[in-house]
Structures are given as structure tokens and as C-alpha cells.
Amino acid sequence: MKCFYIFKDKSKTNRVAKSAPEARDKSKLENSALNRTAVSLPSPRSIPELYKEKEHNLRVFSFQELREATNGFNRMLKLGEGGFGSVYKGTIIPANGQGDRIAVAIKKLNRHGLQGHKQWLAEVQFLGVVNHPNLVKLLGFCSEDDERGIQRLLVYEYMPNRSLEDHLFNRALSTLPWKTRLEIMLGAAQGLAYLHGGLEIQVIYRDFKASNVLLDKNLKPKLSDFGLAREGPTGDRTHVSTAVVGTYGYAAPEYIETGHLKVQSDIWSYGVVLYEILTGRRTVERNRPTMEQKLLDWVKLYPADSKKFSMIIDPRLRDQYSLSAARKVAKLADCCLKKNPEERPTMNQVVESLKQAIQESEDGNTSKKTPVTSASRLIERRSRKVGLNARMCVNGKDLFFSEVCISGINLEYGTEMTMIILLIQLLAIFNNEKQKRGCEKGKHIDV
Ligand SMILES: Nc1ncnc2c1ncn2[C@@H]1O[C@H](COP(=O)(O)OP(=O)(O)OP(=O)(O)O)[C@@H](O)[C@H]1O
Numbered sequence: 245m246k247c248f249y250i251f252k253d254k255s256k257t258n259r260v261a262k263s264a265p266e267a268r269d270k271s272k273l274e275n276s277a278l279n280r281t282a283v284s285l286p287s288p289r290s291i292p293e294l295y296k297e298k299e300h301n302l303r304v305f306s307f308q309e310l311r312e313a314t315n316g317f318n319r320m321l322k323l324g325e326g327g328f329g330s331v332y333k334g335t336i337i338p339a340n341g342q343g344d345r346i347a348v349a350i351k352k353l354n355r356h357g358l359q360g361h362k363q364w365l366a367e368v369q370f371l372g373v374v375n376h377p378n379l380v381k382l383l384g385f386c387s388e389d390d391e392r393g394i395q396r397l398l399v400y401e402y403m404p405n406r407s408l409e410d411h412l413f414n415r416a417l418s419t420l421p422w423k424t425r426l427e428i429m430l431g432a433a434q435g436l437a438y439l440h441g442g443l444e445i446q447v448i449y450r451d452f453k454a455s456n457v458l459l460d461k462n463l464k465p466k467l468s469d470f471g472l473a474r475e476g477p478t479g480d481r482t483h484v485s486t487a488v489v490g491t492y493g494y495a496a497p498e499y500i501e502t503g504h505l506k507v508q509s510d511i512w513s514y515g516v517v518l519y520e521i522l523t524g525r526r527t528v529e530r531n532r533p534t535m536e537q538k539l540l541d542w543v544k545l546y547p548a549d550s551k552k553f554s555m556i557i558d559p560r561l562r563d564q565y566s567l568s569a570a571r572k573v574a575k576l577a578d579c580c581l582k583k584n585p586e587e588r589p590t591m592n593q594v595v596e597s598l599k600q601a602i603q604e605s606e607d608g609n610t611s612k613k614t615p616v617t618s619a620s621r622l623i624e625r626r627s628r629k630v631g632l633n634a635r636m637c638v639n640g641k642d643l644f645f646s647e648v649c650i651s652g653i654n655l656e657y658g659t660e661m662t663m664i665i666l667l668i669q670l671l672a673i674f675n676n677e678k679q680k681r682g683c684e685k686g687k688h689i690d691v
């Protein structure tokens with residue numbers, strides 16, 4: 245899902261940073277947390293100041309190096325494209341020049357002039373400062389001018405398991421189990437809690453969504469994309485005033501209305517993603533009936549405490565989740581989505597609630613029967629109607645029916661899959677036998 249820009253700065257600039265990136269036209273970056281100076285700012289220190297101390301940790305790459313790393317930004321190596329540019333898989337020589345090349349992800353920013361530069365700069369400075377197991381590591385950057393204009397690139401650690409968005413919504417990938425969903429959300433919450441309270445300065449992430457939660461080889465989550473991050477308010481201030489940027493469907497309503505940014509905006513977005521993991525639906529899905537297009541409106545019809553709550557649970561989870569933990573998660577999401585930002589929980593409170601939900605799921609409190617969703621009802625009806633009754637969930641695709649001419653059994657994937665195979669084998673043996681005995685072929689076998 246792409247970002248939206250309700251306000252765009254169309255100013256053009258000519259000069260760019262050569263090594264350590266710095267804001268270029270400070271008068272045009274009004275309100276930007278990135279242009280504070282040490283003189284005007286009492287403690288705590290600003291991100292650019294903190295960045296100055298740590299910039300030596302980042303590698304400065306030449307454009308040529310990164311072109312080679314990606315085989316000329318080969319389309320075959322493209323991992324995806326977001327609102328800011330394209331991301332490629334590449335390999336680089338380790339910093340000490342020794343050993344095998346290491347896999348990296350290289351984001352080549354679109355040439356949006358000052359806007360693009362601002363996002364690139366924010367990302368370099370924020371990711372240059374933060375350090376947490378649930379935040380993606382920035383290894384270095386490239387900032388060069390060539391005859392065609394400015395080149396801005398970012399080099400990150402490579403995350404081999406794509407994003408939470410891919411695992412939730414890409415039907416080609418297998419279903420993300422219930423507990424893994426919670427663990428991913430816990431890691432993401434810990435990353436946000438660190439940004440909100442674990443640094444000298446408060447950081448508001450401003451772009452929390454499933455596509456920005458990347459997964460490593462063990463499905464451990466790391467937040468990426470700090471192009472929209474901002475320093476939180478300091479002193480007596482309750483918010484920072486900004487142009488409204490973010491992603492449709494995830495941004496907090498009071499922020500969209502007023503441009504007043506608070507940490508609570510991140511907590512709203514987090515609540516949206518909690519409902520995405522519960523339902524397996526995107527925050528906005530235009531191809532659904534009108535009532536179901538906006539996830540937050542739809543889930544309101546199925547309150548966490550109601551009997552019909554289980555109808556909104558992702559049908560791909562089947563009965564493999566804890567209903568009571570799911571209710572807890574939905575209630576937590578409702579708290580994150582309180583209209584009044586002050587009533588939303590802190591990220592630390594979210595972390596604690598999620599730990600409890602995980603514990604509850606581990607205690608074997610999984611619902612014993614398949615949740616009654618509209619999809620599962622339809623399936624029940626269809627499997628009753630046709631007499632063939634093999635009910636499967638393969639590769640996350642909702643359902644396939646397989647006609648094996650066996651009536652009277654309703655089979656489910658898992659051990660049942662083995663039963664189907666056994667039955668087919670039995671069928672073959674039986675047919676063979678019949679042939680041998682001169683029986684008619686093609687008749688149903690009732691088991
Ligand atoms: N460090 C990384 N390792 C592996 N894949 C990555 C990495 N960073 C980004 N990607 C992948 O690159 C693709 C594009 O990411 P990008 O962040 O540019 O877009 P997005 O998150 O889909 O949208 P937006 O620009 O709104 O954030 C995504 O599929 C993402 O999973």
C-alpha cells in the first residue's frame with residue numbers, strides 16, 4: 245500500500261550532502277525535527293545531534309558500487325516497490341573487506357526533489373541513531389549527483405522472509421499460524437515501545453502498517469521505513485505540528501484532521517494492524533461489499549464480547565487459535581483505536597497485554613470447534629450438498645473440493661488429508677480387484 249502526501253513541498257534544490265547527510269535548505273524545512281541546532285535546543289538532544297555521534301557506524305557507498313551490487317539494478321533482483329522507490333536484493337563486500345559477500349536490500353529512492361531527499365535524510369538519521377532487535381539495521385547509504393540528477397540510496401540488512409503484509413494477504417504463502425501472528429505483533433510492539441520511550445528523545449514512527457513489518461529468517465519482526473519518522477514533542481508540548489503524511493487506512497483520524505502528531509497516532513495504526521492479523525483482511529478492501537470495505541467499520545458489527553465475534557476471525561486459521569486470546573487481542577485493538585488519543589494504552593501496556601494473550605494461547609486454550617465464519621458456513625453447505633466431502637485448505641487458498649466419489653464423510657485437512665490419500669489408494673486397489681473379478685467399473689463406493 246502506497247503512502248499519501250496531503251501536502252507536498254515542491255521546492256527544488258541543487259546541492260546535496262557528499263558524505264554525512266545534512267538537511268540542505270533549512271529555511272524550507274520549517275517544523276522539521278531534523279533542523280534543530282544545539283544552540284536553540286536544551287536537553288534532550290535532537291536526532292541530528294545524536295546522529296553526529298554515530299554517523300561513523302554507517303558505510304558510505306558509491307553509486308557504482310551499488311549498481312554492481314544489484315547487477316545494474318536488475319529487474320530480476322527487485323524485491324518490490326513502495327511509495328518512495330524500488331527495493332533490490334544485492335550483495336556487498338563486508339566492511340572489513342574479508343569473507344564472502346553479504347546479502348543486502350538496497351532502496352533506490354524516486355527522484356522527488358526535496359521531498360525525496362527529506363525522507364532519505366530522515367531515514368539515515370533515525371536509523372543511524374536507533375538500535376533495537378526489532379528495528380531493521382541500516383548498513384549505509386549513497387548520496388551522489390550525476391548528470392541525470394541526484395541519487396539517493398539506502399542499504400539495509402536483508403530480511404529474507406518478506407513482510408507481515410505478504411504473509412497475511414499473499415495467498416501463495418502458507419497461512420501464518422496464530423501464535424506466530426501474536427509473536428510478530430509483540431516484536432513490533434517492542435520496537436515501537438523502544439521508539440516511544442527507550443531513547444533520549446521520543447520518536448514517532450508515523451508509518452506503522454503490515455508492509456513495514458519485515459521478517460527475518462526466523463520470522464522475527466523488524467520495523468522498516470523511517471522516512472516519515474519524527475521527533476516527538478518535548479517540554480510542555482503535547483504534540484508536534486506537521487504536514488499530514490502516512491498511509492490511508494492506518495493514520496489516526498485526529499492526526500488527519502489536525503496535523504497534530506502524537507505517539508498515540510502510532511498506537512492507532514498498531515490497533516489497525518491487530519485487526520488485520522485477527523481477520524486476515526486489509527484495512528481497506530475495495531472489492532468487498534460496501535459494508536465490509538473498511539475493516540474498522542466491519543469489525544464493529546462483531547464486538548469482542550459477542551457470540552458472533554468468531555465470525556470475523558481469519559478463516560485460514562480454521563480452529564487453530566485460542567478464541568479467548570483472540571477476544572483479548574480484539575479488546576486491546578479497540579483500546580488502541582479509542583477516539584480520544586489520551587485513552588489509548590501506551591506501547592508498554594500493549595506489550596504486556598500481548599504477552600498475556602500469547603501465554604493464554606500457549607496454555608492450550610485453543611477453540612475446539614471451527615469458528616463459524618460466513619466462509620466456513622458456505623463451505624459446510626457446499627460440502628453437504630455435493631456428496632464428495634473432501635474439505636481442504638491447501639497453501640492458504642481458502643478451499644478446494646476434490647471429487648473422490650466417496651459419500652458420507654466430511655474430511656478436514658491434516659490427518660484427514662492422509663485419510664483421503666489412503667482412501668484413494670484403497671479405491672485403486674478395489675477397482676483393480678473388481679477388474680480382476682470382471683466387475684463393472686466407475687461405480688461409487690460408499691464407505
Ligand atoms: N531490508 C529488506 N529486506 C528485504 N526486503 C525488503 C527490505 N526492505 C524492503 N523490502 C521489501 O521491498 C518491498 C518494497 O518496500 P517498501 O518499504 O519500499 O514499500 P512498502 O512498504 O510496500 O510501501 P511504503 O513505501 O508505503 O512503505 C517490500 O515488498 C518489502 O518487503
Ligand SMILES: [Mg+2]
Pocket residue numbers: 326455456468469
Ligand atoms: Mg515499506
